[in-house]
Amino acid sequence: MIGRISTRRFLSITPRLLNQNKPLIKPKQSLIKKVVKYSLGTTILAAIGFTGFIGYKIYEESSPVQQQPQSPTFPNGQKRKTLVILGSGWGSIPLLKNLDTTLYNVVIVSPRNYFLFTPLLPSVPTGTVELRSIIEPVRSITRRCPGEVIYLEAEATEIDPKNNKLIIKQSTTVHSGHSGHDTTSSKSTVSEYTGVEEISTSLHYDYLVVGVGAQPSTFGIPGVAENSSFLKEVSDASAIRKRLMDVIEAANILPKDDPERKRLLHVVVCGGGPTGVEAAGEIQDYVDQDLRKWVPEVSGEIKVTLVEALPNVLNSFNQKLIDYTKEVFKDTNINLMTNTMIKKVNDKTLIASHKKPDGSSDTLEIPYGVLIWATGNAARSFTRDLISKIDEQKNARRGLLIDERLKVDGTDNIYALGDCTFTKYPPTAQVAFQEGQYLATLFEKLNQIDSIQYAIQNPSANQNIERLSKKLTRLQNDLPKFVYNYQGSLAYIGSEKAVADLVWGDWSNITSGGNFTFLFWRSAYIYMCLSIKNQVLVTLDWIKVALFGRDCSKE
Ligand code: FAD
Ligand code: NAD
Numbered sequence: 338m339i340g341r342i343s344t345r346r347f348l349s350i351t352p353r354l355l356n357q358n359k360p361l362i363k364p365k366q367s368l369i370k371k372v373v374k375y376s377l378g379t380t381i382l383a384a385i386g387f388t389g390f391i392g393y394k395i396y397e398e399s400s401p402v403q404q405q406p407q408s409p410t411f412p413n414g415q416k417r418k419t420l421v422i423l424g425s426g427w428g429s430i431p432l433l434k435n436l437d438t439t440l441y442n443v444v445i446v447s448p449r450n451y452f453l454f455t456p457l458l459p460s461v462p463t464g465t466v467e468l469r470s471i472i473e474p475v476r477s478i479t480r481r482c483p484g485e486v487i488y489l490e491a492e493a494t495e496i497d498p499k500n501n502k503l504i505i506k507q508s509t510t511v512h513s514g515h516s517g518h519d520t521t522s523s524k525s526t527v528s529e530y531t532g533v534e535e536i537s538t539s540l541h542y543d544y545l546v547v548g549v550g551a552q553p554s555t556f557g558i559p560g561v562a563e564n565s566s567f568l569k570e571v572s573d574a575s576a577i578r579k580r581l582m583d584v585i586e587a588a589n590i591l592p593k594d595d596p597e598r599k600r601l602l603h604v605v606v607c608g609g610g611p612t613g614v615e616a617a618g619e620i621q622d623y624v625d626q627d628l629r630k631w632v633p634e635v636s637g638e639i640k641v642t643l644v645e646a647l648p649n650v651l652n653s654f655n656q657k658l659i660d661y662t663k664e665v666f667k668d669t670n671i672n673l674m675t676n677t678m679i680k681k682v683n684d685k686t687l688i689a690s691h692k693k694p695d696g697s698s699d700t701l702e703i704p705y706g707v708l709i710w711a712t713g714n715a716a717r718s719f720t721r722d723l724i725s726k727i728d729e730q731k732n733a734r735r736g737l738l739i740d741e742r743l744k745v746d747g748t749d750n751i752y753a754l755g756d757c758t759f760t761k762y763p764p765t766a767q768v769a770f771q772e773g774q775y776l777a778t779l780f781e782k783l784n785q786i787d788s789i790q791y792a793i794q795n796p797s798a799n800q801n802i803e804r805l806s807k808k809l810t811r812l813q814n815d816l817p818k819f820v821y822n823y824q825g826s827l828a829y830i831g832s833e834k835a836v837a838d839l840v841w842g843d844w845s846n847i848t849s850g851g852n853f854t855f856l857f858w859r860s861a862y863i864y865m866c867l868s869i870k871n872q873v874l875v876t877l878d879w880i881k882v883a884l885f886g887r888d889c890s891k892e
Contacts, residue, residue: 394869401480407442407487415791417442420780421503421540423493423719424548425449425475427766428755430867431773432546439484440784444540446505448492450475453571454871455766456862459615459829461574462581463623464887468571470874473867493549493719494537498726498748503545506537544750544783546776547723547737551714551756551764560682565607565708568616575892577709581620582891584706585628589635600685601706602639607679607687608711609645610652611828614662616709617643618831621671623887625832631889641671642703644689646678651828651836653763654848658836661850669832677701682708714764720757735759741818742779743772752776762821775819786812827858 411417418441422429425447433445454471461468479486495504511534553567566576584601591598606617621641628636643650643666649659650673666673674691681688687703716724716736723737724730729747730738736759738746743758745751754776755769762768789809796802825839825847835858836850849857859879866872 391869391873395873398477398481398868398870402483404480404482404486405439405484407485409442411788413791414795415788418543418784418787419444419541420544420546421446421542422546422548423447424550424755424757425452426548426550426755426769427455428550428769428773429546429548430473430475430478431770432548432754432776433478433482433486433773434867435774435777436482437484437777437781438482438486440781441484441544443482443484443486444489444542445475445479445486446489446491446493446503446540447475448490448508449570450488450490452478452867454866455569456865457875458568458571458574459612459619461571462568462577462616463619463627464578465619465622465882466875466878468574470871470878471866472571473871477868489540491538494722496545496719496723496726498723498751501542501545501750503540503542504537505540506535509534509536542750544752544780547720547745547751547753547757548755548769548773549717549719549757551720551736552717553710554713554715555710556712558679558681560684561710564682564684565710567710568612577616577707579891580707582889585632585635585639585889588638588706589632596704598635599638600704602635603703603705604639604641604707604709605687605703605705606641606643606709606711608713609643609647609650609673609675610711610713611826612711613643613645613709614650615829616711617641617666617671618669618829621669621831622833625669627887628889630886642674643671644674644677644679644687644703646676648675650675654826654828654836655838658838658848658850662830662836665830665832665834665850671831714756717757723751733759736764742816743776743819752779765826767824768821771821772819775817778817782812782816827854827861829855829858 407417409417420441420443422432422443422445425445426449429445429447430452433443436443451472451474454473457466457471460466461471475488479488489505489507491505491507493503494506496502511532553569555561566580567573568577581604588598588601591601604620606613606620624636624639624641628639649663651659651662654662663673674689676692677689678692679687679689685704687701687705687708689701689703690698691701692698714735720737723745724733727745727747730745732738736757737753739753739758739760740746743752743754745753754772756764760768786809789805789812792800793802793805793809823840825837827835827837827839829835830850833855834851835855837848837854837857839847839849841847863872863875866875
């Protein structure tokens with residue numbers, strides 16, 4: 338019947354029908370409208386939820402908690418042991434974050450009063466990521482632990498493993514030299530030449546965790562320390578930035594055909610491991626995407642060269658990804674010199690030995706303006722000092738030898754993790770992070786053992802000693818061992834491309850490279866940042882660079 342009602346009549350009766358709250362014709366919503374409405378609602382809800390979650394996390398991270406103060410004993414009279422943790426890096430900080438700090442009197446000693454998110458350090462010299470976005474102050478971590486944690490900004494210089502004693506030293510730069518003084522508890526001296534005030538004192542520990550990392554290796558090659566920048570610390574990233582801008586401005590005042598201009602504009606990265614590859618990729622991006630716009634008079638002449646002693650770069654990655662990296666470098670004009678080992682570094686030139694396909698070698702002299710040295714790790718002097726004091730460590734060359742519970746061979750109460758150890762695992766953040774998490778669990782178990790031992794030695798009336806002894810034996814026998822769970826490797830190779838060697842579960846190994854992998858690389862690194870503040874700041878830095886590009890100031 339409805340087909341015979343005219344539109345006019347239909348419109349006139351509809352309000353009447355609607356007014357009766359009993360519509361004859363139910364207005365039908367199209368499926369598309371429904372989906373749009375539903376998706377919009379869900380998106381708004383998700384956005385509100387997400388903002389609320391981020392807001393709560395930011396509040397939580399920026400608010401210190403009420404902490405249980407340190408004390409020499411537990412309420413039952415049991416001694417509370419002192420756990421000294423050395424370092425504030427990828428091993429020590431996850432240990433601290435996961436540890437129940439009410440169980441020990443925890444002291445953390447590190448000359449660096451912040452955690453550094455090293456995977457994004459190569460992005461800092463070019464300004465893709467700001468320095469402050471990838472650091473997290475140690476105190477904002479210690480102040481959120483359940484039990485009070487004492488932080489001492491100092492460097493461990495010496496150890497007496499037999500007497501559980503550690504010498505720590507703090508160095509402070511002063512404006513003018515003056516004579517030193519002695520106090521009863523500490524020694525303070527000032528070197529007139531360096532203007533550095535040094536204070537040293539000693540610390541006792543019941544347990545010690547060594548997480549001092551490693552220092553950049555130079556293999557004793559002459560001139561490296563004097564003429565190159567490493568890429569290990571925040572100060573290195575700033576030094577590279579300053580040097581890069583200095584050579585650009587210096588080259589700019591020279592005539593086009595001056596060989597000195599060509600030398601200054603030659604950026605050499607030594608070492609084709611992930612650090613060197615990422616550094617070369619970031620600098621070439623900076624030249625192509627930003628300096629070309631702002632410094633067109635010299636940017637076309639800037640040459641980036643990556644020098645690697647072995648036939649390939651990224652040797653720990655799958656061969657397909659190595660070949661892909663080489664292709665990308667070719668496309669982006671990064672000059673790759675493989676089979677070339679740098680033997681000497683002069684102030685303006687590098688002396689290298691190049692191995693030819695027929696097996697013979699020739700010597701090259703390579704002029705350079707900027708040199709970034711990224712040839713891996715060497716043991717720190719503190720690590721070498723500890724090695725030299727323990728007989729069981731006499732075969733240790735590249736780091737401390739540890740057992741499967743991360744206990745330093747030849748000691749009862751010293752544990753070590755991360756780059757200062759030499760194990761079957763690679764010296765990566767991934768390994769150090771998992772070792773830190775593992776040690777947090779282990780120390781909780783060790784505390785349980787101590788508590789039971791105390792209860793056995795100081796029995797109360799209603800305690801079943803036999804049951805306690807059985808529990809003690811079980812705990813001692815079942816102490817967990819460290820098991821490394823390799824999740825894969827990622828590296829940025831420039832021009833918004835990355836390579837990934839991923840392991841998903843036990844069953845699949847995925848290798849991929851390209852722009853999609855670059856997005857994955859970015860998401861993975863955001864996920865890995867240790868604080869929500871860092872996650873937000875890094876994301877904002879990337880958005881900022883996408884909108885405004887990178888600037889060409891010296892700082
Ligand atoms: P570190 O993180 O180096 O920390 C050592 C700490 O000890 C520092 O706080 C230091 O100040 C302190 N310290 C030094 N000497 C003393 C002393 N005498 N007494 C007390 N404290 C001391 N790994 C990955 O898995 N993925 C990556 O993407 C990645 N990218 C990297 C990028 C760069 C540029 C670099 C340099 C490394 C990268 N790594 C990466 C490797 C990773 O950073 C290291 O394996 C990791 O930092 C090792 O952790 P660690 O705790 O042993 O040492
Ligand atoms: P590396 O040890 O991985 O690589 C150093 C490279 O320098 C080697 O390929 C070596 O052959 C080369 N080399 C050494 N001496 C040389 C010389 N005189 N001339 C030319 N080449 C020379 O060092 P790295 O890249 O600093 O990495 C250190 C550790 O940190 C590694 O375990 C690495 O996996 C990890 N890391 C990982 C990532 C990542 O996963 N994205 C990034 C950076 C570092």
